[in-house]
Amino acid sequence: MTTPAIEISDLRKSFGSLEVLRGIDLSVGFGEVVCVIGPSGSGKSTLLRCVNLLEEPDGGSVRVGGVEVTDPDCDLDGLRRTIGMVFQSFNLFGHLSVLANLTIAQRRVLKRSRADAELIARENLERVGLADKAGAYPAQLSGGQQQRAAIARSLAMSPELMLFDEPTSALDPELVGEVLAVMRSLAAEGMTMMVVTHEMGFAREVADRVVFMDGGQVVEAGPPADVLGSPTEARTREFLHRVLTH
Amino acid sequence: MSVSSTPASAARAPAPRRLGRRQRQRLTRAVAYAVFAAVVVAVGALADWGKLAESFFRLDIAAAMFPEIVTVALRNTIVYTVLSFLFGLVAGLALALMRLSSIAPYRWFATAYIELFRGLPALLVLFLVGYGVPLAFPDVQIVGGIYGSIALGLGLTAAAYMAETIRAGVQAVPRGQLEAARTLGMSHPRAMVSIVLPQAFRIVIPPLTNEFIMLTKDTSLAYVLGVTATSIEVTKFAGDELNRHVNPTPLLVAGFMYLLITLPLSQLVHRLERRGARRG
Numbered sequence: 001m002t003t004p005a006i007e008i009s010d011l012r013k014s015f016g017s018l019e020v021l022r023g024i025d026l027s028v029g030f031g032e033v034v035c036v037i038g039p040s041g042s043g044k045s046t047l048l049r050c051v052n053l054l055e056e057p058d059g060g061s062v063r064v065g066g067v068e069v070t071d072p073d074c075d076l077d078g079l080r081r082t083i084g085m086v087f088q089s090f091n092l093f094g095h096l097s098v099l100a101n102l103t104i105a106q107r108r109v110l111k112r113s114r115a116d117a118e119l120i121a122r123e124n125l126e127r128v129g130l131a132d133k134a135g136a137y138p139a140q141l142s143g144g145q146q147q148r149a150a151i152a153r154s155l156a157m158s159p160e161l162m163l164f165d166e167p168t169s170a171l172d173p174e175l176v177g178e179v180l181a182v183m184r185s186l187a188a189e190g191m192t193m194m195v196v197t198h199e200m201g202f203a204r205e206v207a208d209r210v211v212f213m214d215g216g217q218v219v220e221a222g223p224p225a226d227v228l229g230s231p232t233e234a235r236t237r238e239f240l241h242r243v244l245t246h
Numbered sequence: 247m248s249v250s251s252t253p254a255s256a257a258r259a260p261a262p263r264r265l266g267r268r269q270r271q272r273l274t275r276a277v278a279y280a281v282f283a284a285v286v287v288a289v290g291a292l293a294d295w296g297k298l299a300e301s302f303f304r305l306d307i308a309a310a311m312f313p314e315i316v317t318v319a320l321r322n323t324i325v326y327t328v329l330s331f332l333f334g335l336v337a338g339l340a341l342a343l344m345r346l347s348s349i350a351p352y353r354w355f356a357t358a359y360i361e362l363f364r365g366l367p368a369l370l371v372l373f374l375v376g377y378g379v380p381l382a383f384p385d386v387q388i389v390g391g392i393y394g395s396i397a398l399g400l401g402l403t404a405a406a407y408m409a410e411t412i413r414a415g416v417q418a419v420p421r422g423q424l425e426a427a428r429t430l431g432m433s434h435p436r437a438m439v440s441i442v443l444p445q446a447f448r449i450v451i452p453p454l455t456n457e458f459i460m461l462t463k464d465t466s467l468a469y470v471l472g473v474t475a476t477s478i479e480v481t482k483f484a485g486d487e488l489n490r491h492v493n494p495t496p497l498l499v500a501g502f503m504y505l506l507i508t509l510p511l512s513q514l515v516h517r518l519e520r521r522g523a524r525r526g
Binding site for chain 1: 425
């Protein structure tokens with residue numbers, strides 16, 4: 001039995017009196033791509049943010065590579081280095097060039113030399129098709145380019161798994177494709193990915209497993225062909241009907 | 247101008263005596279110009295230019311102030327401003343971070359400090375530092391003598407204002423910036439230093455320039471600490487000259503000296519802002 005990349009059990013989280021996560025159980029194996037779908041407010045982003053402790057869970061357990069992240073003695077900064085995260089709003093560092101965005105954590109956190117960091121940064125910019133944008137500032141890039149740069153920034157830290165929090169939701173429709181293409185190639189390279197998304201086509205095509213959440217609970221989980229193709233739960237059917245026929 | 251033909255033909259219709267939007271705009275503007283011109287003409291006509299020239303524009307008195315007004319007084323004004331600004335900036339940054347701290351006593355202290363020093367006149371604080379500190383701590387020498395006392399006296403007040411400015415700047419940096427930095431494995435202090443503060447400072451450059459300009463003028467309070475011939479600043483220097491000649495021309499020269507500091511500064515900041523805007 002190998003250790004899963006992410007192992008979540010009975011995870012609970014409330015914001016004030018609002019119960020956002022009501023006992024989530026989920027595991028993601030190494031090399032697996034899991035897409036989390038569901039209506040807004042279903043708790044999927046909160047679930048993702050609990051994995052690297054951007055949100056502190058109220059109860060339950062989250063293990064990443066076998067390490068309990070809620071343990072007060074856990075080296076959180078060390079653990080986060082191994083977990084890449086891509087945000088809906090890109091969050092590139094606005095005062096730094098694209099190259100510096102990719103090198104700053106490598107140099108300050110991983111203590112790589114400037115030359116090494118820049119080499120790795122340029123490799124990863126190449127990987128996402130932005131080799132010519134190294135000297136640009138984030139504000140000079142399109143949304144799609146910013147998001148690809150943000151993915152490259154995470155990849156430059158050589159993460160063991162990647163979290164994507166609605167990576168294409170803030171993009172103009174014509175820019176969604178270029179970001180999904182990068183994510184598709186990442187998945188093909190065997191990256192472990194947990195993706196919160198509204199892109200059903202991507203989930204169907206790339207995911208090994210799809211998890212449907214509603215009301216802070218996992219309603220249904222399984223291979224995309226099952227969950228998206230022939231869902232067993234009424235809530236899943238209803239959601240898919242709304243999403244696919246809007 | 248050809249546009250006016252349409253409202254004019256409309257005005258011939260029975261009901262409306264009201265002006266068109268464009269006509270009203272033109273009328274408002276004409277009135278504004280007329281009032282402005284009337285004020286300028288009135289002030290110009292009523293002022294006794296002869297007396298004014300005699301009092302404020304005595305070139306011989308102005309010339310006698312040079313070069314000391316620049317080599318000593320202006321130099322000291324700049325030194326006092328820069329020193330108190332640096333002290334205020336460092337202390338203000340510390341206070342801002344304390345106000346944002348998760349440690350409650352830090353927040354209490356910073357809040358109390360800011361409320362206290364924002365409420366006290368700079369003159370009073372300068373006095374307390376100049377005469378209170380030596381009384382309270384007879385064995386303590388403020389580093390730098392009069393320069394240190396002024397930097398401390400003006401910097402303590404400036405720190406309170408700058409703390410609020412910097413705090414607002416830090417809070418204006420989107421939360422996602424900190425989250426992205428933490429996600430990359432940076433510790434909280436590292437993320438603040440490398441990611442949040444550089445962006446916060448770019449936001450607060452204009453208000454901090456304001457603070458610098460206010461400090462430039464506050465250095466005119468330095469006289470309460472008893473400045474000497476070598477530590478004299480612009481206003482005190484001009485005041486002494488005024489008394490000596492019984493003529494206010496030195497005040498005009500002093501005013502010019504302050505503009506010599508503040509105008510280029512505004513230009514510099516303007517340019518910095520434009521450079522920042524280009525990068526986004």
